[in-house]
Amino acid sequence: MLVVDQAGWHISKNLKVPEGLHLMFLPSHSPELQPAERLWPLVDEPIANRSFENLEQLEELLCASCRSLWEQRELIRGLMSFHWWPQIETSL
Template sequence: MPQRVEQLRQAYPQAQVEVWAFDEHRLGLKPIIRKVWAKRGQRPSAVVQHRYQWLYLYAFVCPHTGQSEWLILPRVSVVWFNQALQVFAQAAGAGADKQILLVIDGAGWHRAKQVVVPEGIHLEFLPPYSPELQPAERLGQLSDEPLVNRKFDDLDALEETLASRCLTLSAMPQTIRGHTLFHWWKEE
């Protein structure tokens, strides 16, 4: 990755170069159950109603700054990935003056021939079977917090809670940075 950053700096000497990471996270009406504290002698209860309807959280993060961009979309596919890239490029200001190296996994919809990469975005694929190398993978823990041990009546209620959490996380760059800036992730 440092070589790729250097290549971008040489190819675009007048532009700022940033390294971001991206991952999708599936969330749905099937509850996320975690352990909870309870008084001695009492058993905690969690309302569970297994329903298999999903939303996908598209998360972009700059580990150096903790800046993040979030999108909640109905599914994962090339079409939705293209849309997410467009929205991200616009929100991050990618273009002639700002080049972004986006680290992503090798999912089929990321590598498809139909992927349209916006100006100023350059995709860097991780090696197969290496989720531990992906900083954006850790954003799932943070986004899940208000959803744990809760039952939602429908996807709209889930989306409302998730959108609120994403806004909160966007205002917490130090927390995001603490979860995503790996010790080996080189300074830009």
């Protein structure tokens, strides 16, 4: 079983699912079931509407963005913490 959202490429009639694999679809508009969905705007913002000369430029910007997010742990916790999510204290 593979749990996926209902993005167009996951529900396309042309999608070929290998034998033995069953797709289980998340309900529409349910980011709490896939908490990482709430991080995508933070990752996408630095690269949106930009072009890059090469892959290295893109990689450099993404790495800088990730380093910046690493320093904003409270922001990440605020986006990722749901009432049902186990609370684990870390020393990160």
